[in-house]
Structures are given as C-alpha cells and as structure tokens.
Amino acid sequence: xxxxxxxxxxxxxxxxxxxxxxxxxxxxxxxxxxxxxxxxxxxxxxxxxxxxxxxxxxxxxxxxxxxxxxxxxxxxxxxxxxxxxxxxxxxxxxxxxxxxxxxxxxxxxxxxxxxxxxxxxxxxxxxxxxxxxxxxxxxxxxxxxxxxxxxxxxxxxxxxxxxxxxxxxxxxxxxxxxxxxxxxxxxxxxxxxxxxxxxxxxxxxx
Numbered sequence: 001x002x003x004x005x006x007x008x009x010x011x012x013x014x015x016x017x018x019x020x021x022x023x024x025x026x027x028x029x030x031x032x033x034x035x036x037x038x039x040x041x042x043x044x045x046x047x048x049x050x051x052x053x054x055x056x057x058x059x060x061x062x063x064x065x066x067x068x069x070x071x072x073x074x075x076x077x078x079x080x081x082x083x084x085x086x087x088x089x090x091x092x093x094x095x096x097x098x099x100x101x102x103x104x105x106x107x108x109x110x111x112x113x114x115x116x117x118x119x120x121x122x123x124x125x126x127x128x129x130x131x132x133x134x135x136x137x138x139x140x141x142x143x144x145x146x147x148x149x150x151x152x153x154x155x156x157x158x159x160x161x162x163x164x165x166x167x168x169x170x171x172x173x174x175x176x177x178x179x180x181x182x183x184x185x186x187x188x189x190x191x192x193x194x195x196x197x198x199x200x201x202x203x204x205x206x
Contacts, residue, residue, distance in 0.1 A: 002026065002027070002028050002029065002030045003028060004025070004026065004027055004028050005026045006023050006024065006025065006026070006049045006050075007023070007024030007025075007026050007032060008023075008024040009021055009022070009023050009024070009044040009047065009049070009050070010022045010044070011043065011044055012036075017040060017093075018038055018039070018040055019038065019039060019040075019041075019042070020036060020037075020038055021036070021037050021038075021039055021044065021047065022034050022035070022036055023035040023036070023037060023049065037134055037135055037136065038134060038135045038137075039135060039136050039137070040057045040058075040093070040137055041057075041136070047136060048136040048138075049136065054127050054129075054138055055127070055138075056094055056100060056127035056138050056139055056140040057093060057094065057127075057137045057138055057139065058091055058092060058093050058094060058137065058138075058139040058140075059091060059092060059093075059094055059100050059103045059104050059107060059139060059140055059141070059142055060089050060090075060091045060139050060140070060141045060142070060183055061073070061089055061090040061091060061104050061107060061108050061116065061141070061142055061144075062089060062141055062142070062143045062144075062187055062199075063089075063090065063108060063112075063114065063116055063143075063144060063145065063146040064144070064145050064146065064197070064198055064199055065114075065145070065146045065147075065165050066165075069145070069196070069197045069198065069199075070167055070168070071165050071166060071167050072165075072166055072171065072188070072191050072198070073089075073090060073108075073112060073114060073146050073150075073163070073164075073165060074087055074088065074089060074090075074163075074164040074165075074166050074174075074184070075087070075088055075089070075090050075111055075112065075161045075162065075163060075164065076088075076161070076162040076164055076178075077159070077160065077161045077162075078160040078161075082179065084179060085162075085178075085179065086178075086179040086180065086181055087164070087174050087178050087179065087180045087181065087184055088180075088181040088183075088184045089181075089183065089184045089187060090107055090108050090111045090112055091107065091111075091139065092106075092107035092110070092111070100125060100140045100142050101118045101142060103142075104116060104118055104142035104144070105118065108146065109154060110154045110155065110156075111154075111155060111159075111161055111163070112146070112150050112151075112152075112163045113148065113149065113150050113151035113152070113153065113154055113163070114146040114147065114148045114149075114150055114163075115146065115147050115148045116142075116144050116145075116146055117144050117145045117146075117147075118142050118143065118144035119143055119144050119145070119199060119202065120202070121141070121142070121143045121202045122202070124141065124143070124202055125140045125141055125142060125143070126140060127139060127140040128140075128141075130183075139183075141183075141187075143199050143202060144199075145199075150163035150165065151163070168191065168192050171188045171191060171192050172192060174188065175188055175189070175192075
C-alpha cells in the first residue's frame, strides 16, 4: 500500500513574485499524475513540500483603531483575478531579514499611512496556510493598535487601495454586500461579536 507523496518537481515559470510548479503527485494507489501549484518560493528546493518548514510568506494585520477601540482598519483593494474591489485587512509579503512584527509595522504604514503598535499574540500569530489546494503560501497575523491619519501617499503606483476605518455597523454591511477576502471575513465576524477591546482574547494565547 502506497502513501500519497510528492515525486519530481519542475518549475514552469520564472517570475519575480509568483511561479507555477508541476509536481509529480503520487497517489495512495501508486498512480502518478501531474499536479500544478503556485508558490512564492523561488526554486523547487525551497517549496514547503520539500522543506516541510512553514516559514511565513506574508503577514496580515488586524489593527484596532480609536480611543474606544471600536473600529478596525481595512483596505478596499482592486484585485486583478476578480476584476474588481475586495475588502481585506492590510497585508503584504515578509521581506528578507524581517520578522513578522517588523513586516507588519512597515506594511501598515505603506498601505494606510497609520502607525501600528503590535501586541504579543503567542500562537495566534503562527503562519497558517491560505489556499492549500493551489499554493503553499502561508501568512502570520499580527495584532495591534493603530493611530494617526490614513493616507494612500505611501502606496506603490501599481496599487489601488482605499483605506477604510470601519465600526461594527459598517463591518456588518461589508459582510452582507461586498466582496471580502476569507481571512478578513472571519476576523470581521470576530470583531462584530466582541464587546470592549476586540484584542482581549489574545490573553488566552499567551
């Protein structure tokens, strides 16, 4: 009896941020078929299917805003795969030499212009896989508090991002009426369900 496993791996594209790989998928009945996946890793040797090391590719930012801690920082971004706008939490890639906290502070400023003060989140910040049927990408979440005035003047020219500071009523509307990325949707459900500081639940993770 065989176990499912990965055989040969071939890189099919050579792009800067994302590439297509063809894996030899060995099934539990012994058959082998092609399996295609996308990865941010630059070569076959660094794929998570090879290293089995879940190093985060990106960071997602759950930023609470305002003295009453009653609003959350979102972005509304144009995304080419859907040809339209989608609501997300601020996020970005972890650059070489950065840890998640450093990446989070940088990305929050670049995408929203806001200052970001992360808090300790224990295991809640470990990297989780995003869409594991098609990619080995994983992201960790950094939680914290935001201050300042939002601006898009630090965004790249290739980005079309609107900064949204949403209270619970607006978050309910967004979930009902708008395109929302799945990690953002679940975190908005959590935000809506909380009373007081929405990050108090992190004390249980320490």
